[in-house]
Amino acid sequence: MRRSIVWTVLQREWFETVRNRLLMSTILIPPILLTVAPILLTAAVGASQLPPELEQQVLAQRPEWASFTPGELAGAFAVQQFLVFFLLMPAYIPLSIATFSIIGEKQARSLEPVLATPIRTQELLAGKAVAALVPGLLAGWVTYAIFVALASLTYGPALFGVVTDPSWLAGVFLLGPAVGLSSVVAGVIVSARVNDPRVAQQIGGVVIVPVIALVLLQATGTLLVGAVGYTLLAIIVLVISFIGLRIGVRLFDREAILTRWR
Amino acid sequence: MDAPSESTELALTAHGLGRAFEDRWAVRGVSLAVHRGEVVGLLGPNGAGKTTTVRMLTALIRPTEGTAMVAGFDVHKDPESVRTRVGILTETPGLYEKLSATANLDFFGRLYGLSAEVRAERIERYLRLFSLWDRRDDLAATFSKGMKQKLAIARALLHDPSVVFLDEPTAALDPEAAFIVREAIETLRKAGRTIVLATHNLDEADRLCDRIAFIRGGLLRIDSPAALRGALGGHGLSVRLRDTASSEQLGAVRGLKGVRTAEMADGLLQVGAAEPETVAPDVVRALVASGADIVEVRAEQASLERVYFEIMGVTPGADSLEDRV
Numbered sequence: 001m002r003r004s005i006v007w008t009v010l011q012r013e014w015f016e017t018v019r020n021r022l023l024m025s026t027i028l029i030p031p032i033l034l035t036v037a038p039i040l041l042t043a044a045v046g047a048s049q050l051p052p053e054l055e056q057q058v059l060a061q062r063p064e065w066a067s068f069t070p071g072e073l074a075g076a077f078a079v080q081q082f083l084v085f086f087l088l089m090p091a092y093i094p095l096s097i098a099t100f101s102i103i104g105e106k107q108a109r110s111l112e113p114v115l116a117t118p119i120r121t122q123e124l125l126a127g128k129a130v131a132a133l134v135p136g137l138l139a140g141w142v143t144y145a146i147f148v149a150l151a152s153l154t155y156g157p158a159l160f161g162v163v164t165d166p167s168w169l170a171g172v173f174l175l176g177p178a179v180g181l182s183s184v185v186a187g188v189i190v191s192a193r194v195n196d197p198r199v200a201q202q203i204g205g206v207v208i209v210p211v212i213a214l215v216l217l218q219a220t221g222t223l224l225v226g227a228v229g230y231t232l233l234a235i236i237v238l239v240i241s242f243i244g245l246r247i248g249v250r251l252f253d254r255e256a257i258l259t260r261w262r
Numbered sequence: 263m264d265a266p267s268e269s270t271e272l273a274l275t276a277h278g279l280g281r282a283f284e285d286r287w288a289v290r291g292v293s294l295a296v297h298r299g300e301v302v303g304l305l306g307p308n309g310a311g312k313t314t315t316v317r318m319l320t321a322l323i324r325p326t327e328g329t330a331m332v333a334g335f336d337v338h339k340d341p342e343s344v345r346t347r348v349g350i351l352t353e354t355p356g357l358y359e360k361l362s363a364t365a366n367l368d369f370f371g372r373l374y375g376l377s378a379e380v381r382a383e384r385i386e387r388y389l390r391l392f393s394l395w396d397r398r399d400d401l402a403a404t405f406s407k408g409m410k411q412k413l414a415i416a417r418a419l420l421h422d423p424s425v426v427f428l429d430e431p432t433a434a435l436d437p438e439a440a441f442i443v444r445e446a447i448e449t450l451r452k453a454g455r456t457i458v459l460a461t462h463n464l465d466e467a468d469r470l471c472d473r474i475a476f477i478r479g480g481l482l483r484i485d486s487p488a489a490l491r492g493a494l495g496g497h498g499l500s501v502r503l504r505d506t507a508s509s510e511q512l513g514a515v516r517g518l519k520g521v522r523t524a525e526m527a528d529g530l531l532q533v534g535a536a537e538p539e540t541v542a543p544d545v546v547r548a549l550v551a552s553g554a555d556i557v558e559v560r561a562e563q564a565s566l567e568r569v570y571f572e573i574m575g576v577t578p579g580a581d582s583l584e585d586r587v
Contacts, residue, residue: 008372012358019360110356113417116320117373118346255323259283 001123009119009127013101017131026096027135031089031143038082039150050074062226064165068158075155076162083171084214086140086147090180091208092201093136098187099200101128106195106261115254125252129184136180144172166227175230178237182207185244192251192261210237272331273298273425273456274319279328280480281314288314291480292328296425296458301451302484303471304460305570310478312460313353316427319458320350333424346374349418350427355410359403363394363413366402367420374421381420388416392446408439412446419450426450429460444470468566476573483573488537490569498523499533499542500562504555507531514548521545538562 017023049070050058058077059066065076105111114124152160162168186204194200214225225233250256273296280290289311296302304312317323319332321341330337333347357366364385371381389395392412402410411431418426431447432440447470450457461467467474468487475484483490491497507515507526515524515533520541523534531549535541538561549556 004375005373008369012361012369015365016358016360108356108359109352109354110358112322112352113350113356113370113414114373116322116345116348116350116352117370118342118375119373120342258317258322 001120001126005119005123006127006130009124010131013097013128013131014135016101016104017097017135020100023096023100027093027139030092031139034082034085034089035143035146035150038079038085038147039154041078041082048074050077065162072158075159079151079159079162082147083168084211086144086172087176087179087211087214088208089140089143090133090136090176091183091211092205093139094132094180094183095187095201095204095207096197097132097135098128098184099191099197099204101132102188102191103195103197103200106191111257111261115257121252121254121257122249125188125249129188132184132187133177133180136183137177140172140176140180144168167225167230170227170230170234171225174234175237178234178241179207179211182237182241182244185241185248188248189244189251192248192256271297273300274330274332274458276319276330277328279315279318279325279330281311281318281323282326287326287479289477289479290327292477294475294481294484296456298424298456299454300473301455301457301459301471303467303474304458304477305462305464305467305474306477307462307574310462311480312462312477313429315477316350316429316458316460320348320427321345322350346421347424348427349421349423349425351411351414351418351429351431353430353433355414357402357405357410357413357417360401362399362401363389363405364398366413367417370417371420376421384420384422388419391449392416406439407435408442411435411439411443415443415446415450419455425456425458427458427460431459431461432463432466433461464566464570474566476570478574487566488539490573491566497538497562498535499531499538499545500560501531501533501545501549501556502529502558503531503549504557507549507554508552511549511552511554514552515545518544518548 017027049055050073054077055070055073058073062076065073068076105114115121148160148163151163183204186207187200190200190204191197194203217225275295277293279292281288282290292311292315294302304315306312314323318325318337319330321332321337321344324341325337332344335343335347337344358369361369367385367388368381371385376384385398386395389398392415394409394413394416397405397409402413405413415428415431418428428447432443435443444466447457447459451470457470459467459470471487473484473486474490476482506529507524512524512526512531515521515531518541520537521533521535521544523532525532533541533545542559542561546556546559
C-alpha cells in the first residue's frame with residue numbers, strides 16, 4: 001500500500017467533508033452538546049443524594065467511591081452515565097462521513113475514473129476509512145479533554161478522579177477507536193448496497209445499539225462497567241470489526257464496484 | 263512490472279476477448295489491432311458491449327476469455343501498468359463537483375504519481391487547450407455539460423497516456439456541447455493521439471475515426487469508413503459527359519486500378535469503385551486523355567447509416583434494437 005496515494009485520497013475526502021454543511025453540522029453540533037450537558041446535569045444532581053438502594057448498588061460495584069460524600073457520590077454516578085456518550089461520537093461521525101463519501105461517489109459516478117487510475121482498491125478504501133475514522137476519534141477525544149478540564153475546574157478533585165480513572169481511559173481510548181472502526185466498516189458495507197446516505201446511516205446505525213444498551217445498563221445501576229470490562233468490550237468489537245472489514249474489502253473490489261454496485 | 267512487448271507500432275491488440283456476467287455474455291470474440299496514432303471507433307447500439315470492451319481494454323474489469331495487450335502490457339497479467347498508460351473518459355464525467363477544475367486535475371495527477379511541477383505544467387496546458395483556463399478556480403459544479411466533458415477529457419490526458427479511450431463522449435449532450443467536445447477530440451486526433459472512441463453516433467464515428475469496429479455482442483466488422491461503404495456496393499463515381507462515352511473511353515476507365523465497373527446508364531457514366539474518392543483523379547485523367555469532355559463528377563457512396571443497418575442485420579423500424587441485444 002502506497003502511503004502517498006492513501007494520503008491523496010484522504011486529503012480530498014476531508015476537503016469535500018468540510019464543504020458539506022449538512023455533514024459538518026452533524027459532526028460539530030453533538031460534541032458541543034455532549035460537553036456542556038454532563039456538566040449541567042451533574043450540577044443539577046450534585047446537591048442531592050442517591051436513593052439508599054441505588055447508593056448501595058453503586059458502592060457494591062465501585063467500592064473505591066466509598067470515601068465520597070453523598071453529593072460527590074451522586075455527582076460521580078451522574079457523570080459516569082456520560083462516558084458512553086463519548087463512545088457515540090466515534091460511532092456516528094465515521095458512519096456519517098463514510099456513507100456520505102461512498103454513496104456520494106456512487107451518485108456522482110466519480111468512482112470509475114478513480115478506479116481507472118493505477119490506484120489499488122485497498123488504498124482507496126484505506127483513504128476513505130481513515131478519513132472517516134479520524135474526525136470521529138478526534139471529536140471524541142477533544143470533547144473528552146474539554147469535559148475533563150471543565151469537570152475538574154467546576155467540581156474539584158473527586159470528580160476529576162472519576163472522569164480520569166482507568167475505566168474512563170479504557171472506554172475513551174480503547175473502546176472508542178474500536179467502535180469507530182466498526183462504524184466505518186458498517187458504513188462501507190451498507191453503502192455498497194444502498195443509494196441514500198440517510199438510509200445507510202439508519203441501517204448502519206445498528207452499531208450504536210450496543211452502545212445504547214450500555215447506557216441503559218449504567219443508568220439503571222445494573223452494570224457499571226470498569227476498565228477490564230471496557231477493554232474486553234474493545235477486543236470483542238475489534239474482532240467483529242476485522243471480520244466485517246474482510247467483507248468490506250471484498251465489496252470494495254474494483255470489479256464489484258463497477259459491475260454490481262447500483 | 264514486466265517490460266512492454268509486442269510491436270511498438272501497435273498501441274493495442276486483442277485476441278478473442280470476451281466477458282460474461284454470470285451466465286450471460288456481454289461481448290465475445292473481439293479481436294482487433296490498433297496502430298499508434300490511429301482513431302478507431304467502436305460502433306454499436308446500447309447494450310452491444312462497447313463499454314464492457316472499453317473496460318476490459320483499460321483493465322478495469324477482467325476478461326472472461328481472450329487476451330489483450332495495451333501499450334505493451336497484458337491486461338490480465340499487469341493491469342496496473344495498463345491503467346498507468348491509458349486514459350479514459352467514462353460515460354459520465356464523474357467529476358468532484360465541490361472541487362475546482364484545477365483541484366480535480368491535481369487529484370488525478372497525484373494518483374498517477376506526477377510530480378508537483380509536472381502537474382502544474384500539464385494542468386495549465388490542458389486547461390488552456392480546452393479553453394478552461396479562465397475558469398480554473400471555479401467549482402466543477404458550476405460548469406456546463408460540455409465544459410465538464412472537456413474537463414474530463416483533460417483529466418484523461420493528464421498523465422500523457424499511450425491510448426485514450428472515450429466512452430460515449432457526446433451522449434446526452436446538447437448539440438452545442440457535443441460540437442465543443444467533437445472539436446476537442448478533433449484536436450487530439452490532429453495531435454496524433456491513439457484514440458478508441460465508443461459511440462453510437464454514426465456521424466461522429468464517420469467524421470473522427472480512421473477505422474470503425476461494429477460491435478454487437480462481438481466484433482462484427484472493422485474497416486475504414488470508405489471501405490465499409492465500398493463493401494456494400496451500389497456506389498462509386500457518377501460522371502456526366504458532354505457526349506456519350508465511347509467504347510475506348512469506357513475501356514480506359516475499366517482498366518484503372520480500383521475500378522470494378524464502368525458503363526453508361528441514364529446518360530451518365532457510372533463507375534463502380536470501393537473507394538470512389540481515391541480513384542476519382544485517375545478516372546478524370548483517363549477520360550480527359552481519351553478526349554472526353556467532363557461536365558460533372560460526383561462521388562456516390564452508401565451512407566454509413568445504411569452500412570450500419572446492413573452490418574447489424576437490422577431493418578429500420580422492423581423491431582427495436584434493444585430487443586435484439
